[in-house]
Amino acid sequence: MKRFFILCALALCLLPAAGAGLNEKSSTTAEQWPDSTWTDTDGAYINAHGCGILKYGGRYYWFGEHRPEQYQEGQDGVTCYSSDDLHTWKNEGLVFRVSEEPGVDIERGCVIERPKVIYNPKTKQFVLWFHLELKAHGYEAARSAVAVSDTPTGPYRYLGSGRANPGIYPENMTEEQRSRSWNVTAYKEWTPEWIQAVQEGCFTLRDLEGGQMERDMTLYVDDDGKAYHIYASEENLTLQIAELSDDFTTHSGRYIRVAPTGHNEAPAIFKHDGTYWLITSGCTGWAPNEARLYSAPSIWGPWTKHPNPCRGEGSELTFGAQSTYVLPLPDGGFLFMADIWKPQNLKYSEYLWLPVQFDADGTPYVEKP
Ligand code: DGJ
Numbered sequence: 001m002k003r004f005f006i007l008c009a010l011a012l013c014l015l016p017a018a019g020a021g022l023n024e025k026s027s028t029t030a031e032q033w034p035d036s037t038w039t040d041t042d043g044a045y046i047n048a049h050g051c052g053i054l055k056y057g058g059r060y061y062w063f064g065e066h067r068p069e070q071y072q073e074g075q076d077g078v079t080c081y082s083s084d085d086l087h088t089w090k091n092e093g094l095v096f097r098v099s100e101e102p103g104v105d106i107e108r109g110c111v112i113e114r115p116k117v118i119y120n121p122k123t124k125q126f127v128l129w130f131h132l133e134l135k136a137h138g139y140e141a142a143r144s145a146v147a148v149s150d151t152p153t154g155p156y157r158y159l160g161s162g163r164a165n166p167g168i169y170p171e172n173m174t175e176e177q178r179s180r181s182w183n184v185t186a187y188k189e190w191t192p193e194w195i196q197a198v199q200e201g202c203f204t205l206r207d208l209e210g211g212q213m214e215r216d217m218t219l220y221v222d223d224d225g226k227a228y229h230i231y232a233s234e235e236n237l238t239l240q241i242a243e244l245s246d247d248f249t250t251h252s253g254r255y256i257r258v259a260p261t262g263h264n265e266a267p268a269i270f271k272h273d274g275t276y277w278l279i280t281s282g283c284t285g286w287a288p289n290e291a292r293l294y295s296a297p298s299i300w301g302p303w304t305k306h307p308n309p310c311r312g313e314g315s316e317l318t319f320g321a322q323s324t325y326v327l328p329l330p331d332g333g334f335l336f337m338a339d340i341w342k343p344q345n346l347k348y349s350e351y352l353w354l355p356v357q358f359d360a361d362g363t364p365y366v367e368k369p
Helices: 002-021 192-199 202-206 315-320
Strands: 049-056 059-065 077-083 090-097 111-120 125-133 143-149 157-162 217-221 227-233 238-244 251-258 265-272 275-281 292-296 304-306 322-328 334-340 350-358 364-367
Touching: 049 334, 059 111, 077 111, 090 125, 111 217, 125 217, 192 202, 217 265, 227 265, 265 334, 275 322, 315 334, 315 350
Parallel strands: 049 111, 049 322, 265 322
Antiparallel strands: 049 059, 059 077, 077 090, 111 125, 125 143, 143 157, 217 227, 227 238, 238 251, 265 275, 275 292, 292 304, 322 334, 334 350, 350 364
């Protein structure tokens, strides 16, 4: 009996410490985000994939793809969950809905991926961007769509969709590259001639008039208030970084190509000690692959590739996951967020959140305990 009381007293002493462990202000450890129980305050599985997080008014808003149980198509729209501590998530419902009107871009049956929301202090609007594929057209549309709301939890009003920066050359394309003309169909993929053609911008030129392809994407608001759209373009072979207009609802016309033929998807960006870091994945559909890491002294580059940022067992396949977002935390740390896709039932795709750690030279890495 005496031992029982001692144990109870010990447990009581430990309780506040455990509580502090869940507090967003404490330093973060991987153990705080177990990758098994991802339920909301109603006990339902969190259905918000390819997520982005917005911090606004001291609260976190988790936006993600709504995914149905049975098939890939049939999404209802974009879901939102809110939290004070990044652990307890309240379901805010569907904040953006597909349309039941036949023929419109966002007609039910369209594909909505990787939604991200940023706040514009000038317009006082919350701006939602996502990768949009049109109903019954596979992944060929390669568009982005934009919607706005006066509150973080919507409803978001659809503004339109399209490809990026029609008629505008990327800033880092040379005059010589701009004046080239390519017959890409003459080359077999991944031959040296084809690689050179892609590196020099054959797809950038092909899509110049109609605008650049936009698939997997993220948004980033820099310290000076400027916002950027980072997306997989040029048949997923090259990333592009495009500045947004002052109201964040369109592109400004300034953009660059990053890592041509790098075949990157799932971009997740953050800034640490003045360096921009970009974690991406390769392109293998829903199957995991090895993550990639790039850095740059400015958002406009030059971007340098580094070795795989994941370390330890399972790191060659990003621990079975694919990057989606890196969240800055109040204690100065960063949280790497990724999806463990379950293509047979995308609704129950899992989430993997791990703290970003830094080497002595400032290089970030992610380890799974
Ligand atoms: C990988 C992408 O990262 C996902 O967002 C999704 O588009 C799948 N491919 C589809 O296969």
